[in-house]
Amino acid sequence: MSRTDRMPRNRTYLMCPPDHFAVEYAINPWMDTAAAVDAALALRQWHLLRETLTGLGHAVHVLDPQPGLPDMVYAANGAFSVDGVVYGARFRYPQRAAEAAAHQLFYAGGRWRYEGAVHINEGEGDFAYLPGAYGGLILAGHGFRTDPAAHVEAQEVLGRPVVSLWLVDPAFYHLDTALAALDDRNVTYYPDAFSGASQQVLRQLFPDAVLADRGDAEAFGLNLVSDGRHVVLNADAIGMADKVRAAGYVPIHVELSELKRGGGSVKCAVAELRP
Numbered sequence: 540m541s542r543t544d545r546m547p548r549n550r551t552y553l554m555c556p557p558d559h560f561a562v563e564y565a566i567n568p569w570m571d572t573a574a575a576v577d578a579a580l581a582l583r584q585w586h587l588l589r590e591t592l593t594g595l596g597h598a599v600h601v602l603d604p605q606p607g608l609p610d611m612v613y614a615a616n617g618a619f620s621v622d623g624v625v626y627g628a629r630f631r632y633p634q635r636a637a638e639a640a641a642h643q644l645f646y647a648g649g650r651w652r653y654e655g656a657v658h659i660n661e662g663e664g665d666f667a668y669l670p671g672a673y674g675g676l677i678l679a680g681h682g683f684r685t686d687p688a689a690h691v692e693a694q695e696v697l698g699r700p701v702v703s704l705w706l707v708d709p710a711f712y713h714l715d716t717a718l719a720a721l722d723d724r725n726v727t728y729y730p731d732a733f734s735g736a737s738q739q740v741l742r743q744l745f746p747d748a749v750l751a752d753r754g755d756a757e758a759f760g761l762n763l764v765s766d767g768r769h770v771v772l773n774a775d776a777i778g779m780a781d782k783v784r785a786a787g788y789v790p791i792h793v794e795l796s797e798l799k800r801g802g803g804s805v806k807c808a809v810a811e812l813r814p
C-alpha cells in the first residue's frame with residue numbers, strides 16, 4: 540500500500556477531563572500511590588490532546604467528571620460501541636465500578652441502543668474494532684481485566700465476529716496497551732504481550748501489521764488513536780512514531796506524562812463513538 544492510500548476518516552470521540560485525577564489505589568503495575576501526580580499539568584496535557592483531535596477535524600464529546608472516580612479520565616474503558624449499538628462496561632475493580640453508569644447516562648442522551656453487560660469487561664480498553672477487516676471484526680483481550688465470557692457476550696450484542704486474544708504480560712494489562720487499529724483494516728501490536736497461540740492468530744489475520752517492540756509498548760506507543768492517517772501517540776514513543784511513519788502514516792506526538800502515572804496514555808483517554 541502506498542502513502543497516498545492513508546486516508547483519514549472523520550471520527551467522533553468521547554473524553555473526560557482529569558478534574559479528579561489522582562493515583563489513590565494501584566490496580567496495574569504502572570500505578571504508584573507514593574508518587575505525586577501534578578493535577579494542573581494533567582489537565583493541561585488533557586486539553587492539548589483534545590485540541591489535537593479537534594484540530595484534525597474530529598468531534599470530541601465531553602463526559603462530566605465525577606469526584607471519587609479518579610480514573611474516569613480513561614474514558615475508553617466505559618463502553619464499546621459498534622454501528623449504533625453500545626456494549627456497556629462492567630469493571631473488574633470496585634474502585635472503578637461506578638464509571639459504567641456515568642457512561643450509560645451519556646449514551647441515554649443519544650440515538651444509541653445500550654446493552655448492559657453481565658460479564659466483566661472494560662470497554663475499549665479490551666476491545667478494538669476494524670470495520671474494513673473481514674467485513675467488520677472485533678478484537679478482544681483477556682487475561683487481566685475482561686473475562687473471556689464477555690467476548691462471547693459482545694459478539695451476541697454487537698453481531699460481529701469477536702477474536703479472543705490472551706494477554707500474558709501484566710505491564711500490558713489492557714488490549715489497548717498492546718495493540719491498536721491504525722486504520723479500518725490494519726493494526727499494530729507488540730507480539731510478546733500475547734500468548735504464542737494468540738500471536739499466531741494475529742499473524743494469520745494481519746500479515747501487514749506494523750510490529751512494535753517492548754520499548755514501544757513501554758513508552759505507551761501502542762496506546763494510540765489513529766484516524767487512518769494521523770496517528771496521535773505519546774511523546775515518549777519515538778521508535779513507534781518512526782515505525783508508523785515508515786508504514787505511511789503521520790505520527791503526532793502529545794505529552795501525557797501524568798496520565799502515564801495511572802497506567803494509560805492517548806487511547807485510554809479517548810473512546811471512539813461509532814454511531
Ligand code: ARG
Nearest residue numbers: 567613615664713801803807
Ligand atoms: N488506572 C486505570 C486502570 O488501571 C488505567 C486505565 C487505562 N485505560 C486503558 N484503556 N488502558 O484501570
